[in-house]
Amino acid sequence: MDEKAFFDFLNTRRSIRTFKDGAIDESKLSKILEACNLAPSSGGLQTFEIYQIKNKEMKERLVSAAKDQTFIAQAPLLLVFCANPSRSVERFGERSQLFSVQDATIAAAYAQLTIHALGLSTVWIGAFDERKVSEILQLQQSQRPVAILPIGYENEKPKEKTTRGSEDLLHTLD
Ligand SMILES: Cc1cc2nc3c(=O)[nH]c(=O)nc-3n(C[C@H](O)[C@H](O)[C@H](O)COP(=O)(O)O)c2cc1C
Secondary structure: OOHHHHHHHHHHOOEOOOEOOOOOOHHHHHHHHHHHHHOOOHHHOOOEEEEEEOOHHHHHHHHHHOOOOOHHHHOOEEEEEEEOHHHOHHHHOOHHHHHHHHHHHHHHHHHHHHHHHOOOEEOOEOOOOHHHHHHHHOOOOOOEEEEEEEEEOEOOOOOOOOOOOHHHHOOOOO
16 A cells, blocks of 8 residues: 555544444454454553444443443444453553553554445444443453444545644654
């Protein structure tokens, strides 16, 4: 992929909150997982877990755990990315808490871009009650939900994107 194609790809990704009916092919899910598997992770230990939810009742419960963002249940597939520090606690001690959140976040970001590359859409859902989501997914105590990605085919025109601009992001110290 050349530089222009790469930036065009990044530029055309948008958060989508309205989805058409229609299931996601297993082959597309496999590609998303392949990308997550390729993400960098702390010590290469991949200290995250991914839960898929297709069940309507479970989706509705997640909507209510996520401040009633009803569009979440409209998506045919939800992936919930969770930090699992128990996979690295022996090696990294207290730091494994942070590393596992970072591992789950990077994997979810890889998934988000892959979803776009596959012609699907999503939006990062971070506004949720962690305790309720953990209960719904019956997570082990050490695991922590980091992001929910509702995935489907887009049924809205995304808004123009506004950003801070590159200069505002960079602070030069010399
Ligand atoms: C950490 C994080 C949490 C977010 N939580 C939510 C959320 O709970 N609900 C939602 O609709 N969008 C959520 N978003 C999506 C952002 O609103 C969106 O990425 C931002 O407005 C930029 O738009 P874009 O993704 O189209 O570039 C979240 C994004 C991030 C990175």
